[in-house]
Amino acid sequence: MSSFSVGVDLGGTNLRVAAYTRTSGLLETILLPTRLSAGRHAVIEDMCQAIRKLLANHSLQHELVGIGIGTPGPLELPAGRLHNPPNLPGWDGFELRVEIEACLDMPVTVESDANVAALAECLLGSGHTLGIDSLCMLTLGTGIGNGIILNGKIWHGANGMGGEAGHTNIWPDGPACGCGSNGCLEMYASATAVRRIALESAQSGKAPAIAALAAANPDFTPRDLSDLAESGAPDAQRVFDDVGRALGIGIGDLVNTLNLPLYVVGGGLANAWNLFSPTLFKEVRHRSYVYRLTEPGSAVLNGNMNTGTRIIAAELGADSGLLGACILPYTLSEQRTADTPDTTLR
């Protein structure tokens, strides 16, 4: 009998639950609203009901490998406890893993949403395409999520909180970030930041095209702004130039510290890759001599190394969080049978 898993993508707005096999991908997906106003126990009950439905629909044809849950963080591991998650207001201290397991009467694995998205991108997306199983992914959304995968496994750190590079310092005296710091990467390269920076430039009087967009559509999205830049408006392009610069500084730090073979930029804002990547690459070359030594065509690559440092847009789209939750039980099942050497990358 072939195997299947159930994955959950718990978001602040939507709750997606899917059954998945390695060969067929997503077998069945249930999409629900996340009823935050009904309280966290109602959300857990909705989630568990959907999980039970999928288990009932697929357990006859397939053997269950496990259940994976991707959740907004910060998530403390191994406890599976949330700490003041900005996208799940009121859930501070919630014992997410324990509560789901009590409701289902089955073990589950919980992970932060940015970690499972990075896992999916590594095992099913660009990492798979390039034959690379270690990467660092930045997910540019409302905030900036981050996941680090080393040799095919999520890097947790000591308390499950590794991979918060969305809060890397860019400008120490920059705007106040929700995390309590100032001038984090998230304040310059998230969807929220793009809107704020665009509005500030419109208010400065130096961005006539953005001012016209904001007047016509006060709720304009980053997509509206990227359309404007693509139509040739230099003031809109400048916003994405700034996004690229901040990402270049942040990714430069990550390259210098981690020297991974692959850095991936995902999330909705990654649609504007062509608009912000020129300044991103210019900045990361300025910031990181490790990048200059190891970028495609560099000194190290012309030597006897068969790998270097790649920075690319994510291959998987909005499904990466759900797919990552689905493949998580498979990776844990494989880890139980085979350990791999660690601090030297494969």
Next chain:
Amino acid sequence: MSSFSVGVDLGGTNLRVAAYTRTSGLLETILLPTRLSAGRHAVIEDMCQAIRKLLANHSLQHELVGIGIGTPGPLELPAGRLHNPPNLPGWDGFELRVEIEACLDMPVTVESDANVAALAECLLGSGHTLGIDSLCMLTLGTGIGNGIILNGKIWHGANGMGGEAGHTNIWPDGPACGCGSNGCLEMYASATAVRRIALESAQSGKAPAIAALAAANPDFTPRDLSDLAESGAPDAQRVFDDVGRALGIGIGDLVNTLNLPLYVVGGGLANAWNLFSPTLFKEVRHRSYVYRLTEPGSAVLNGNMNTGTRIIAAELGADSGLLGACILPYTLSEQRTADTPDTTLR
């Protein structure tokens, strides 16, 4: 027969070569000048002659485990090739491992000096004392070296260049760094930076005590400056306040990204720990919510976690580079017989 290793600490000024056993520590140490002006082959010949002497002196009583070499970086691995090392001018592209092996007619292991210092601090210093085998160490010297140890092993990254966090961004438009970037941590918290910042403040007219020190002794050291601060001069203390702030920003980034249990500050400037650590801790609390959640006495530690995030001064002193080179062959010998699970910290 008990085992021994030979370790080399290759510096820009001194060359130290030692024989070492696990039970007795350093058996015999040979100290030589690094004759950079005589050319790199002369330096390699001096090194190999000292290694051969120690092998001859100790091979009858002990069995050789291996030979470890710590060198200024950047060092490309596994090739063992140097790339424009600032402390070994003229050695760009030098095949360090190959050259030493050809001269000795034996295999050796080469590592960057910051990596072996971190390994020693982990296995023989504060990591050993605390029972922790993963850490990130910053060595504050002429520049800032960095080594990352995960589960007792050096983190190399894809090209041997992991652990260059001395070049983490602090202020993007700060002073030009030797690495090609601007405003790196090294420009604010190295011994070189401390002298520069002190001289700038003396020239500003707002630092009378430093101005008097610089007039009496133009070659004053960071130690002279810390003595001045300890004697109560507020202008000298302000220099160390700034060092702590920069370190807090840089370490905050590392805590957010890596979530390791231990961050160690070493090198000569770490003698001034009491002068700069108050602003370091204040800043890292501001910068890193992962630190606030996991610092001693924090939410996570009051839960069911038995570890959290510690930031401390190094336990080992100036010998850490030499000791790390000596224990490197032992750690590799152990890795050949036992692999450990990786991305979950022990």
